[in-house]
Amino acid sequence: MTGAGPALSAAAGVVYALILSPIVVVLLLAFSADNFILFPPSGYSLRWFIQLAANGPLLNALLLSAQIAVAVTALSLLIGVPAALALAKGGFRGAEAMKSFFLAPLLLPTLIIGLALLLAFTPLRLTATLPGLALGHMTITLPFVIRMMTTAFAAMPDDIEAAAATLGASPRRVIRRVTLPLAAPGLIACAALSFLLSFDETVISLFLSGPRAATLPVEMVRYVEGRTDPLIAALSMVLIVGTLVIVVLVERLVGVARAFGNERS
Amino acid sequence: MAYLELSGLTKRYRDSVAVDGLSLSVERGESVALLGPSGCGKTTTLRMLAGLVEPNEGVIALDGAEITRTAAHRRNMGYVFQSYALFPHLDVARNIGFGLEERGVARAEREQRVEDALQLVRLQGLGHRRPRELSGGQQQRVALARALVIRPSVLLLDESLSNLDAKLRDAMRHEIREIQRSLAITTLFVTHDQVEALTMCDRIAVMNRGRIAQIGSATDIYERPATRFVATFVGRANMLPAERGADGRLTLWGEALPAAAPSGGEVDVFVRPQRLKLAPAGEPAGADMARVSGHVLNSVFVGDHIEVIVAGPGGQRLTVEIQSGDAPPPDGAEVAVMWRAQDTLVFPREAA
Numbered sequence: 001m002t003g004a005g006p007a008l009s010a011a012a013g014v015v016y017a018l019i020l021s022p023i024v025v026v027l028l029l030a031f032s033a034d035n036f037i038l039f040p041p042s043g044y045s046l047r048w049f050i051q052l053a054a055n056g057p058l059l060n061a062l063l064l065s066a067q068i069a070v071a072v073t074a075l076s077l078l079i080g081v082p083a084a085l086a087l088a089k090g091g092f093r094g095a096e097a098m099k100s101f102f103l104a105p106l107l108l109p110t111l112i113i114g115l116a117l118l119l120a121f122t123p124l125r126l127t128a129t130l131p132g133l134a135l136g137h138m139t140i141t142l143p144f145v146i147r148m149m150t151t152a153f154a155a156m157p158d159d160i161e162a163a164a165a166t167l168g169a170s171p172r173r174v175i176r177r178v179t180l181p182l183a184a185p186g187l188i189a190c191a192a193l194s195f196l197l198s199f200d201e202t203v204i205s206l207f208l209s210g211p212r213a214a215t216l217p218v219e220m221v222r223y224v225e226g227r228t229d230p231l232i233a234a235l236s237m238v239l240i241v242g243t244l245v246i247v248v249l250v251e252r253l254v255g256v257a258r259a260f261g262n263e264r265s
Numbered sequence: 266m267a268y269l270e271l272s273g274l275t276k277r278y279r280d281s282v283a284v285d286g287l288s289l290s291v292e293r294g295e296s297v298a299l300l301g302p303s304g305c306g307k308t309t310t311l312r313m314l315a316g317l318v319e320p321n322e323g324v325i326a327l328d329g330a331e332i333t334r335t336a337a338h339r340r341n342m343g344y345v346f347q348s349y350a351l352f353p354h355l356d357v358a359r360n361i362g363f364g365l366e367e368r369g370v371a372r373a374e375r376e377q378r379v380e381d382a383l384q385l386v387r388l389q390g391l392g393h394r395r396p397r398e399l400s401g402g403q404q405q406r407v408a409l410a411r412a413l414v415i416r417p418s419v420l421l422l423d424e425s426l427s428n429l430d431a432k433l434r435d436a437m438r439h440e441i442r443e444i445q446r447s448l449a450i451t452t453l454f455v456t457h458d459q460v461e462a463l464t465m466c467d468r469i470a471v472m473n474r475g476r477i478a479q480i481g482s483a484t485d486i487y488e489r490p491a492t493r494f495v496a497t498f499v500g501r502a503n504m505l506p507a508e509r510g511a512d513g514r515l516t517l518w519g520e521a522l523p524a525a526a527p528s529g530g531e532v533d534v535f536v537r538p539q540r541l542k543l544a545p546a547g548e549p550a551g552a553d554m555a556r557v558s559g560h561v562l563n564s565v566f567v568g569d570h571i572e573v574i575v576a577g578p579g580g581q582r583l584t585v586e587i588q589s590g591d592a593p594p595p596d597g598a599e600v601a602v603m604w605r606a607q608d609t610l611v612f613p614r615e616a617a
C-alpha cells in the first residue's frame with residue numbers, strides 16, 4: 001500500500017460491500033426454505049435447487065443460451081480474427097475508416113439494434129430461431145472481437161514476424177507459426193468474453209425471442225413477471241458459480257499462454 | 266558483375282527520402298559495413314535487401330538474378346535484427362531450427378545442423394531454454410545462429426552489437442568476424458559505430474542522407490576521406506577555416522600552409538588530432554611540415570591519450586593528442602603545433 005490512508009481503505013471497503021451485498025442477498029435467498037421471497041429467509045434448504053432441476057422451460061432456455069453462446073463465440077472468432085489481422089497488418093487504404101465502422105455497433109443502443117433486427121428478421125423467418133438469435137448476438141460480439149484483436153495484433157512487434165519471413169515462412173505460415181501463437185492470450189480472453197456477452201445478452205434477445213425459442217435471460221424475465229419465489233435466486237447462484245469457473249479457467253489459460261513466452265521480458 | 270549489386274535504390278516515405286539512389290557492389294564472401302549517423306537510411310537499405318521494404322526505384326541483383334520484387338521468404342537472406350526478434354514462444358533450438366523447418370529439412374538433419382549452429386555460437390546445452398531466460402549476449406548469439414543455419418546467400422546484420430555492453434561487444438565483434446571469415450559468408454553490417462566498421466569489415470560504405478558518401482577500405486576512409494562529412498564522421502578531426510594569402514596560397518593562423526588549394530571559394534583545413542605534434546614555441550618547421558603557433562588552453566586526460574587544446578591568435582582551437590605517458594605543457598604556455606604536410610586535407614567550406 002502506498003499512501004492510501006485508512007480513510008481511503010475504508011471508503012473502498014464500503015464500495016465493495018455495496019457492490020457485493022446484492023450477491024449476498026441472492027446467496028441467502030437461493031437456500032431459502034420459504035414459498036415466497038422473504039428476506040432474510042425464515043429457514044434454509046435446497047428445495048429451490050431441486051425445483052430448478054425439474055423446471056423444463058428454464059433448463060431448455062439454459063441449453064439454448066449455451067448453444068447460442070458457443071456458436072456466437074466460434075463464428076465471431078472465425079470472422080473477427082482474420083478481419084482484425086487484415087485491419088492491423090494489411091495496411092490498405094481505408095483501414096482506419098473500416099475500424100471506425102466496425103466500432104459503430106458498440107456505440108449504438110442495443111434497443112435500436114434489437115428493433116432493427118426484429119424488423120429485418122421477421123420476413124426472413126429468423127426470429128425465435130437459434131441462427132437468428134446467434135446473428136443478433138454477433139452484432140455485439142463481432143465488433144468487440146475485431147476491436148480487441150486489432151489492438152492486440154497492432155501492438156505486436158513487427159520484427160518478430162519479419163524475422164519469420166526472412167527465415168522462409170510465407171505470409172500464411174507467419175500467421176500460423178508466429179502471429180496467432182503470440183496472440184493466444186488475447187484470443188482466449190476474447191473467446192471467454194464473447195461467450196459471456198452472448199450468454200448474458202438480454203435486450204436484443206427480448207426482441208428476437210418467441211414462444212418457440214427463448215434464451216435464458218429472456219426466460220428469467222418472463223418467470224419473475226409471473227411469480228415471486230426464490231427459484232430465480234437459486235438459478236442466479238448457478239450462473240454466478242458458472243461465470244466464476246469461466247473466469248478462473250481463462251486466468252489459468254492466459255497464464256499458461258503467457259508462460260509459453262508471450263510476455264516480453 | 267559483382268555477387269550482390271544494388272543500383273539506384275530509392276525509398277521514399279510520405280515526407281522524407283530514406284534512401285536516395287544508392288548503388289553498391291559486394292563481392293562473394295566479402296564483408297561490407299554500412300556506416301552512418303542515425304537516420305541516414307541504413308536499416309531501410311537492409312530491409313529492402315531482405316524484401317521487407319519495397320523500393321520505389323532501383324534494382325537489386327543477387328548472383329546475376331534480379332530479386333528486387335522477390336518476396337522476403339524466397340530470398341534466403343539471413344537477417345539479424347537490432348532487437349534480435351527471437352520467437353518468444355519457441356525454445357532456443359526451435360528458434361534456430363525455424364528456417365530449416367520452413368525449408369522442409371528432415372528432422373535428423375535439422376537437429377544436427379541446429380546442434381552445429383549452437384556450437385558455432387558457443388551455446389551448447391542451452392537449446393531448451395526460452396529466449397527470455399538468456400542474457401542479451403546469448404540472445405544475440407541465438408539470433409546470429411538462426412540466421413546462419415539456413416546458409417543464407419547474404420548475412421545482414423543491423424546494429425547487432427549496439428544493445429550489448431562494451432566488453433561483450435568487443436568479444437562478439439571478434440567472434441562474428443571469425444565466423445564470417447571461416448564460413449566465407451557475404452555480409453552487410455550496419456552500424457553507426459566507426460570502430461565496429463573499421464574492425465569488422467573488408468570495406469566500408471559511409472552513408473549520409475540516404476546516399477553513399479564514400480566506399481573503400483578502412484585505410485582509405487580514414488586517411489583519405491573523400492568529403493568533409495566522411496572526414497568528420499569517421500575518427501576525430503580538427504576542421505579549421507583557412508585564409509588565402511596574396512599569392513593565392515593557403516594560410517592558417519597567419520602562417521603559410523604547404524598544401525595545395527583548390528581554386529576559388531572558401532576552404533577548411535582538416536587534420537587528425539593524433540597527427541599533430543607539440544614543439545617549443547619558435548621551433549622552425551622541417552621540410553614538408555606544416556606549423557602554426559598558439560598557446561595551451563588546457564589539457565584533458567582521456568585514458569590512453571591526453572587531449573591538449575591549443576588556441577590560435579584568432580581564438581580558434583586545435584586539439585592535439587599526445588601519449589598519456591608524456592607530460593603536457595602547462596596551461597597558457599606558448600607552443601608550436603606541427604604536422605606532416607601530407608596529413609593535411611582541404612575541403613570546400615559549403616559542401617557538407
Ligand SMILES: Nc1ncnc2c1ncn2[C@@H]1O[C@H](COP(=O)(O)OP(=O)(O)O)[C@@H](O)[C@H]1O
Binds near residue numbers: 308
Ligand atoms: N516506416 C517508415 N515510415 C516513415 N519514415 C520512415 C520509415 N522508416 C524509416 N523512415 C525514415 O527514413 C529515414 C531512414 O531511416 P533508417 O533507415 O531507419 O535509418 P538508420 O537505420 O540509418 O538509422 C529516417 O529519417 C526515418 O525517419
Ligand SMILES: [Mg+2]
Binds near residue numbers: 308
Ligand atoms: Mg537503423
